[in-house]
Amino acid sequence: MLEIRNLTVAIDDVEVLADIDLTLPEGELHVLLGPNGSGKSSLLATILGLPPYRIVAGEILFDGAPIQSLPLEARARLGIGLAYQRPPSLEGVTLRSFAAAIGAEDRLETEAAALDLTAFLGRDMNVGFSGGEIKRWEVLKLVLQDPRLLLFDEPESGVDLEHVIAVGEAIAHAVRSPDREGRTCSGLVITHTGLILNHVKADRAHIMKDGRILHSGDPQALFAHIQTDGYSVPA
Amino acid sequence: MTIRTQDKAQLSNEERDILHDVGFDDPSARAATSVLADREMRMALSNDLGVEILPLSEALRTYDFVQDLMFGLVSPDENEHIAMVAEHMHDPLGHFVWVKPGAKVRLPVQCFTLLETPQGRQFTHDVTLIDEGAEVEMISGAAVPGSVHKGRHISISESYMRKGASCSSVTIEHWGAAMDVYSYGYAHLEEGARRRSTAIMMAPLAHHLSRSHTILAADTNAVSQAIVFAPEGTERVIETETHLAGEGARSEDVARMVSVGGRIVNSAMLVGDAAGTNGFLGCDGLKLSDTGEIMAVPSLRARAEGAMLSHEASVGMIDSDKLDYLMATGLDEDTARNLIVTGFLRLDHGAIPAGVRMRVVEMIDQAKSGGM
């Protein structure tokens, strides 16, 4: 579904991603691991086409076609969606009016209930939300958007223990079940804590460091390795 | 049951349509209705024993005390416009609304002004008395037919809220695109009175000066919001002055302004005259084009120790992060912008009728595409 080849990305003239190769087959869920500042968020933002990232070299293929010159909303319409790490707040735009704008009103109540956000439907998007509430909303937003390639940027950080299961299950369900047109989905999840691995069975993990993919392999094994040896290549 | 009717001529369908856009509903669905057209009170009727609504000239003859209310909050020589209205007032034009002591008025009271003659000159004076412990909701509006784009309207309104009275109001105006309008509003809230008001100033006009002066006695609570829009060719100057005059008075005054090429000046002054008062001023401006101007001038004046006054002001373009965030969900740029602008104006919240909300969205759309 997603294929990234030799991707090098800069902000102004500073390189933030170097020579990234990553293949995410249809139906798979991968996790991205890596220290702060290693380029994980930059990678997801580049896939979606958010500023200020500039592709210096390489290409991004979605369903076999290059997308790097498509504008943001065109990529979103192809079925790429991102749960932000730090979304902006939208004063006066309620969850309900947003859901109406994307045509997901009919599913809002049920999906919100699954993430314990029923009481938030009249609230303005991300305004005054706690860290964990933002994460739950971002997951709900993606569920409503119903993309085929789901990108999650640290969806569980800041989420309390009571809700982390719901977030994990919502991610698992969103990625593992087909979209509303019956097409198979794929997911790429950035995680620090690895908590998410208890709820979603990932197929593969990638360790990022200094803007590069250092190593890829079995998620459980790599996470265990990181916990003892840090973000390094396993022996 | 009709308490008093002044129904010289039925409103035409066209008139009803125009008024509908600014909040009019059939008089049978309202506690009381007044409609002033050009220089005539066309309708003044009440279905509720708790509300009396009369042409001001008649009220002056009927009730002694009305002459003390008229020019009770502002002097007739306050400024040149007010003097002009006062001079014109051999037979004053405008309404007197009286909500009786203790009345809990179930349906809204509605009051409208129409200017139907091109190049018309209209000078009005309204007096509103919400008596002790009374509760009421008010809808007022001003409009012109499509054929009128030039003219001048000057209005004075004086509102008295007696002890413990409560009022929520919405005002919507839709003047002609080349008109000059001057509105002067004065209000006095006695002890424990509560007021919540929304003013919608959206339709284009050449120049609008809106000046208001409010005195808040002890333990009053006043919340006001203004939703202001200026397309190319429109200039709106809004000046408000609020006095927290008695202990425990609270006020919150928020203006949200959008310019698409027009000019908006908002000067808001909050004065803490008494201790134990609390006031907030908010002025937020959003500029949707490179031309035009928004100027926000909030000022705070604490004259007593223990007056807590604060303000927030911001003026800017649409934040590209917010736009991207919405477009990243597949929304096109126009839809994303509209969501941000209507959100900024809080059109979803509060007392704005659905029909008005739709029209506001259309108006912003038209202005952006230069069709205005």
Ligand SMILES: Nc1ncnc2c1ncn2[C@@H]1O[C@H](COP(=O)(O)OP(=O)(O)O)[C@@H](O)[C@H]1O
């Ligand atoms: N808008 C930006 N402007 C300048 N530098 C940025 C910007 N966004 C990210 N960076 C830098 O790019 C590097 C990678 O950041 P990021 O992708 O957010 O890392 P991660 O998500 O792995 O913590 C960091 O050094 C960060 O400071």
Ligand SMILES: [Mg+2]
């Ligand atoms: Mg990050």
